[in-house]
Amino acid sequence: MTQNVESYESIRPLLYPESVAILGASENKYKIGNIQLQALIDGKFQGEIYPIHPKAEQIAGLKSYPSLTDVPNSIDLVIFCVAYDQIKNGLIACAEKKVKAAIIFASGFSEAGEEGKKLQLELAEYAKLNNIRLLGPNCVGLVNTSNGLIGTFSSSVLDVPMSGKRGVGYVSQSGAFGVLTYMAAAQYGINFNYFISSGNEMDTTMEDYIDYMVHDDEIEVISGYIEGAKNPEKLKQAAHKALEKKKPIVLMKTGRSDAGSRAAASHTGALAGSDKIYDAFFRQHGIIRVEDAEDVIAFSKLFNPNRLPKGKNTAIITSSGGRGINEADRCEAYGLNIVRLSDETMAEMRKTLPDYASVTNPIDLTAAASFTNPEFFLDTLKVLVNSPEVDNILLTEFPHSWDEHNEYFKEFITVAKNSEKFIGFFPFPLGEITYPQTTPILIENEIAVVSGALNPVRALSQLVEYSQFLNTVQTDGMEERYEHENIDDLLTPGAVLSESEASEVLARYGIPITKRYVTLSAEEAVERALQIGFPVVLKIDSQQIPHKTEADAIRLNVSSEEEVKEAFMEIMKNARNYNPTAILNGVSVQEMLPQGTEVIIGAKNDEVFGPVIMAGLGGIFVEVFKDIAFKIAPLSRQDAGTLLDELQAKAILDGARGQVAVDKEAIIDVLLRVSQLMLDYRDQIKELDINPLIVYENGIKAADAMLVVTEESIKKELIGG
Amino acid sequence: MTQNVESYESIRPLLYPESVAILGASENKYKIGNIQLQALIDGKFQGEIYPIHPKAEQIAGLKSYPSLTDVPNSIDLVIFCVAYDQIKNGLIACAEKKVKAAIIFASGFSEAGEEGKKLQLELAEYAKLNNIRLLGPNCVGLVNTSNGLIGTFSSSVLDVPMSGKRGVGYVSQSGAFGVLTYMAAAQYGINFNYFISSGNEMDTTMEDYIDYMVHDDEIEVISGYIEGAKNPEKLKQAAHKALEKKKPIVLMKTGRSDAGSRAAASHTGALAGSDKIYDAFFRQHGIIRVEDAEDVIAFSKLFNPNRLPKGKNTAIITSSGGRGINEADRCEAYGLNIVRLSDETMAEMRKTLPDYASVTNPIDLTAAASFTNPEFFLDTLKVLVNSPEVDNILLTEFPHSWDEHNEYFKEFITVAKNSEKFIGFFPFPLGEITYPQTTPILIENEIAVVSGALNPVRALSQLVEYSQFLNTVQTDGMEERYEHENIDDLLTPGAVLSESEASEVLARYGIPITKRYVTLSAEEAVERALQIGFPVVLKIDSQQIPHKTEADAIRLNVSSEEEVKEAFMEIMKNARNYNPTAILNGVSVQEMLPQGTEVIIGAKNDEVFGPVIMAGLGGIFVEVFKDIAFKIAPLSRQDAGTLLDELQAKAILDGARGQVAVDKEAIIDVLLRVSQLMLDYRDQIKELDINPLIVYENGIKAADAMLVVTEESIKKELIGG
Structure with a gap:
């Protein structure tokens, strides 16, 4: 918590500087260095303004200085009105002058290829070492309407009525969209306290500003435009804090469509995660996702903490x-x-x-x-x-x-x-x-x-x-811990685990699996089948043959010793033909489960959000209706219940069509264990699928499973295939 | 066709009168009789205007007449600015003067209870006899911007810019919504050629104006606001004509929600049919359904016949x-x-x-x-x-x-x-x-x-x-006729036909049904079972027991003579216990159909649109996902195909999940036969359900059916139950 406080406090000089220097101030009124300076003056900024120009004595009626270090007083904020190749020297001067923050408009950084990316990293590192907080680059700056800080060259923000409702802050990853929204909001009676265009987010990100506004008592509604989250963990923490304070966070997230997310990826440096996962994240943490600028404005106008519907x-x-x-x-x-x-x-x-x-x-x-x-x-x-x-x-x-x-x-x-x-x-x-x-x-x-x-x-x-x-919502004390055994021995880097291995992983995390034995001979198969009781299922067990049906290496409802022998031989033969180089662990002999309701539980380690848990009903529900829902790990018990409730087909679980309701608590239990497994082995498990998971009126059993181990994971000594 | 031409020509005097009289013209500028008169003058109406007032010499600078018959010249249109109780005398005067058309604003008619409804019917009849076309009552009138005919007391329609695009006509069943849309359209650059508020539609209806505009070469886009169609057949004919002329019809239909349609029913005299059926009707006939006034305006702005996407x-x-x-x-x-x-x-x-x-x-x-x-x-x-x-x-x-x-x-x-x-x-x-x-x-x-x-x-x-x-779309020569046998003998008025009777109806219309015999004794049942071949299905057959499962009067997969006997006795006993007074036709012995894809086909005689055909996939598709689609009879082959394509689960029919595609032509064939059956017996069949209809790779069979005969249908001599 201490760290959070520091973090949001360190942003303050960007929004509330007592003095601002314009690096690259200009007398030419078509240049950004002039437009920016004039905007600060026209906005009646309540602080000192220092134009920096190598030669000019005075610009726009203000005394000008040849360099930052020539300014006699301290400088809180420097606005860089210079091109990308002059930023580095500028930052060195800032460090000398102990400047607290800087706004960088220039483009030519991470959005412009490898060179730019490198330069951006280098500058970010330098600023961090010297305790300079940065906004940008590749942004249109910011506006603070409380102190007249028009920290943007987009001076049209001055051309709007200022008689609207206040208490709303707005941060945008798109400069143009942000300016248009700022202006539309003012036309419709909302004057944002802050408008921040976060650009490439080389240092400060959307999440930092959201966090700042959570702590700012002047702000009642936090709003913004986001293409991709750089720091979802911080966003989550801020969202929880905002819930406690009953301060809504309203975000417009673009890239909902395939085409949109193609563009978002090329547009910003952000790794746009799949939009469905963003949706899940927002819903899970009470962030209000809106479709358009109009929603941001309408919501802000409707919201009144004393009159919640x-x-x-x-x-x-x-x-x-x-x-x-x-x-x-x-x-x-x-x-x-x-x-x-x-x-x-x-x-x-x-x-x-x-x-x-x-x-x-x-x-x-x-x-x-x-x-x-x-x-x-x-x-x-x-x-x-x-x-x-x-x-x-x-x-x-x-x-x-x-x-x-x-x-x-x-x-x-x-x-x-x-x-x-x-x-x-x-x-x-x-x-x-x-x-x-x-x-x-x-x-x-x-x-x-x-x-x-x-x-x-x-x-x-x-x-x-x-x-x-x-x-x-319950945001506290929500995580449950389950006992489990170590699974390191099973996680061969880069492997797609065989069904038996993946099932073993589940079993060690306390998830009920079908009785199963991997057998090496027809005789052993018969012995195990007798031990399990007829009918049984026989399947090939091999990391190299994940698609057992395709290989014709699976036999259901095998009912006699004779049939078991025959099935064993066929499966081994078919598997060998299907993939001559596969390592065959043997034939897995399993109990044949009675009919129940088929559920699918999946998990993947998302690049933005980390482990994400998915649930759906089996068969046509997933395949035809795409009826699935997501939550981000860790799941609370409430999250797991909500996840099931979000399925269109939830009525099936509750006993639609005259059937009995299934054991939802058992599903929730599996979801929570999967959540824990995925977090415990975050760096090692790339994907996990339990399909199908058969649910009964009482109890549950995983009938098949698939697990992909991350390639970069640390090699371990392994037992078996 | 001749009749249609006459009908739209007879409306012309409402829109293009050469002379207009204001009945109830007033010198008091707060009265409608003054506001209306002034609006005609301010709108620069290109024709004669005659104020009618018992005493005044002159109103608003125009010579006034004590009565219609005192006007020396002929009068095309009379605008009634008087209350409901003065309409009748006014119409009598109109008839004497051979007036061609009248606009009636007054409320107090069908929207105001039984008395008003009676009065409205009486006046409509009188006007018809005297060849007077009426707009209203309970409306705000009309505007024709081509000739300055501001035939409304809502004179704010004059306060809008008139520099917009033309060629769009608009007719509305809601006065206020219509005026607001007219004004918004003008603000956004569309000036409607016509705006017509059709009110209670005692004589002319929305459909008449749409038909008129289809024939009007000045109109490129026909638009409107509808709560309920009074004359769907005319709307359909107009829609087909409009398609030929590539003239889009854009309608905003309200009452989509339950609450909306409750209100629509109390708001207008229209019988608001179920919204889903309207949706189907619009889609089937190429009418563009929009959500809001903004869509009407945007569509009109986008539409250019030379640049269709x-x-x-x-x-x-x-x-x-x-x-x-x-x-x-x-x-x-x-x-x-x-x-x-x-x-x-x-x-x-x-x-x-x-x-x-x-x-x-x-x-x-x-x-x-x-x-x-x-x-x-x-x-x-x-x-x-x-x-x-x-x-x-x-x-x-x-x-x-x-x-x-x-x-x-x-x-x-x-x-x-x-x-x-x-x-x-x-x-x-x-x-x-x-x-x-x-x-x-x-x-x-x-x-x-x-x-x-x-x-x-x-x-x-x-x-x-x-x-x-x-x-x-193919709008011509689309109906196919099937041979069929007469079914009059089966349609007992008010009856819910037994499964056997309903199946017999289907069979006579050439729809394949399962082999079945209604048997009266266990011995007969056995005989029939042997004839059909084991396994068989036994079910009670009785009009009074439509829910056979509930009565425990159905046995599937009956595989031996002994089982047939036993099943027969049990079914008769259970049916008798379930409903002691039911007429039991016997026990139906049927072939047990092999597994296939379950389809549901339903039909009902809608009060607005007549026979409506529904299709869906069986089981959870209908029950959980409500995945059904509708078309209005008669169905063309194209309609029937589209109906299936509109199902979310259509992939199942095309062979999703590695299964074979089913015989879609066979389903289409059944749909067309049901469409014909429902039209042939429109007055007698209230509802029909084929559920399930089992479809195979080749072929189809109706496994169960239900048919409700209309109560008011003419009684016929009946054979059997």
Whole structure:
């Protein structure tokens, strides 16, 4: 923990410098060195500004200095407005001057091939040795709207209204996308406290800024744009801390599509992990993944820590039937529930509403409410705030005629304010918010007013999910440890373990496997079959023949001594023909498992996230419907349960189609043991598949398994094949 | 066909009257009778306007008349600005004056209970007898922007820019939603030729206006908002005609969610059929279903009959990596394909683009292209228009510095114009289009410029689908007739037919069924079993016991004479215990079918669309994944094939998991026979289920069936149960 505190504190000079020097300041107003300087001045930066220029006496009205060391006072932050080949000398000067931080815009580093990559590593190393925190390179810089630090040459960030809601921080791995989002947010009423473009992340990464904002009391919502996580462990820690503080992290992650992730890989230095795994990571740690910039803005506008939605049950008040239906469709499409109102609630509304109004949800007050009878809005709100079945109240229109002096309006505000329910006014998706007299008062009184252009229903659904996650997640004391035996002897580097070897690994981690014996002769096979009891299964056991069916080296339902002998001979022959050079460990004789529900559990060591655990149901569920779910190790018991719940086919496990429910606890137990195994042998196990794992009403058994040992793992002395 | 022509011609006076009278014209500017009159004047209506007022000499500067009959000239259209109780007298006056059409705003009709419904029917009948076409009641009227006919009291429609693209007509069942869409469209550059609010549709319906627009050469895109179709047959005919003319019909249908359709039913008089069936209907007839008003506008902006997309393969040109990835994600989410560019294409681009640009799709020209090197846009376009793998070219940014005099820009326009590919410029989702010098020229030259706020990628994907549908659909000569026997004797009104009876219906329509005999004694059962060959299946046959498993009155895999006897006795006993008053037809002895792929085919007589055919795969596919698809009868062979292709699990039919492909032609044959059966007996068959239908590599057999006869059907003399 101490280390974390240090880490986020060391970033402070990037955001809150008391003095800034512009290296490469210029008098030419088309040059970045001038644009950046002017932006700092125009932004009314609350600190010292030192232009650095070899010859100029003064630039933009400020005294200029020939070099950093010529500046008489200390410098917290240096902004590099120079090309990539001048960065190194600049950093040496920074070190001399004991500068705390620097922003580097230049490109020509890790994004530009091997040379650039090398240079970037070298500079990062140098900065670290000299305690200089860096933002960039290949970025557009940062903005801190609290102190006027416009640390970017993208000076159009100054051309936006600054009257919006604050308390939101934004960090982006894409410069252009970030600037566009910053500007759109301001247009729609959100002024980010910070906007940071993290670029190549040679030193500070997205995760550092997220961590900083978790610790910053001014920030209520942390948001950003991410292509790939450099430091998922830090992101996870920050996410847990953020959950404790009820501070949502809202990230737009691109590269969802194949094409997108091809581009993301060539675009940044980040190793874009498979998008599904990111998805799992975000869900597991309560990070809200959004699709678009509009979601970031809408979520920020909706979020109010004092008015978190209690659930999905939503009531809509409309004065246009069509709008009401459309909004109801949108709510249900995004997973909200258009609640069926109780008879009491409807009767209560009927007391004041006329016959032609509809009191079923969506509640249609008709056009009369917008024009002649705006008090219907108040009457309806009064009923709904007291309806226990309603969590959220949405309005699609609002009386045009109300203003701050209107008594109905005043009462409306009082009723809304005294309620703890989420209340929102979401005007027509393509319209403007044209209620200048009442909108600011609504917002001030915790009614979320969000233009339909921002897709607020989608954001509300995410807010509901976040709120539910906060209520159910357990982030502490969640890891369970199982006893297990050492498996070092089995992990031949680079090997694909035979079924028997892989099963042995599972057995040593306490996962139930089928009774099995690898036999070397037909006679031994018969002996073992008798010992197990008929019917049995016979399969070839060889690291070099993972696809036993393809080799015709597997026999099911073998029921007599005679059949065992015959099967043994055939399997050995077929295996030899299939792969003449394979090392054949023998023929594995196994118990024939009774029918049960087939489950698949897989695990792989992901380059970004480390061990990732996958589960699905066997057969068509995986093959046709691709119905699988992921979690990142370590799994808590809650994670393992959620993993199963995320399967579309979970009803099967719970006993759909009149069948008995299976032993889910047994599956969870296997998931937790696999999680532990994968972490214990993180450097040695590349992939593991248990397929199928047969689950019964009581109990479970792994019927087949496959394990790939990492090639680079330390060679060990091995017993057997 | 003659009737259709008449029908659409008779609507013309509503849209193109030469003279309009305002019944209920008023001098009070807060009254509808004044607002409507003023709107006609402000809209510069190109025809005569006659205010009707009992006393006034003149209103709004126009000569007023005490009654319709006092007007010296003929009147084409009367706009009723009076309450519901004054409509009848008004219509009588209209009839006297030989008025051709009328618009009625008033509410208080079918939406307001039984009384209103009766009044509405009466007035509709009266108008029909007197050849008066009506729009409304309970509507906001209509706008024709070609002749200045502002036939609505919602005069805010006058407050929008009128410089947009034309050729789009819009008809809405929701007044308020329609007005909002009309206004948003104008803000985003589309001026509807017509906007019609169809209200309660007492006479003219949405379908009439759609049909009118199909025949109107000024209209290129027909759009609308629908809650429920009053006349699906007319909509279908209009849709087919529109396909021939390559005129897309774009409808926003609400009531997708449960709650939405509850509201739609209470909101309009329309019988909202199940949303899934609407979906099927739209898809089957090439009607483009959209989610939101933004889609209507975006689609209208994208549509150009000369530049229909050739396919899904899309290339993105960006100057911001982040924007490119995000747009690629969006394309793939909506079913477009971010095409992998050929080596030739990439090599060609490399000839002019610098190393730091990325030539993999999305093609990232980097920020340089927006600022210092805008010619990169031109260079890239030149390559892509000649790349055979690319169907659509999208730009996410455009050079700010170009204007109409710029040589690069001129060449860009020439290259784009000479290409047949779809080319679009879709700026940042939340930004404005801020390229005032070049945007109009781009649009003029068939480059679609659509603000990201309108979700143009989704609309493009719909345009691609429409274009593909146009190329593949066969709308003519598609019905096949099968020989069949009469089934009248089997259709007892209100009965749920026994399995044997329902199977007999299928057999008479040429659908293969299992060999089966209903037996009355254990001895007869044995005899029949020997005739069929062991093993056999025994089941109770009774209309009163449809759930045979529940009654424990079914035995599978019965393999000997002894077992048959025993099974017969048990089944009769269990059936009798289960339902002491049931009429037991006997025990059905059937062949035991070998294993095959289970398919379900169902049909029901929908209140809106008539017979609807459903297909799915048996077991978990239907029960867990709800993997079913619908088509409306009559099915063409193409429809039946598409129906199967729409199943998620279609891979199973094609032989997934190493199994053989099944006889799809046999399934299609059954679908077509069921379609014909359901149409032939439309009034008598309420529901039919074949479950399971067992399909083999060659051939098919219905293993069980259920048929519900409509209660109101004409009683017939019946043989048997």
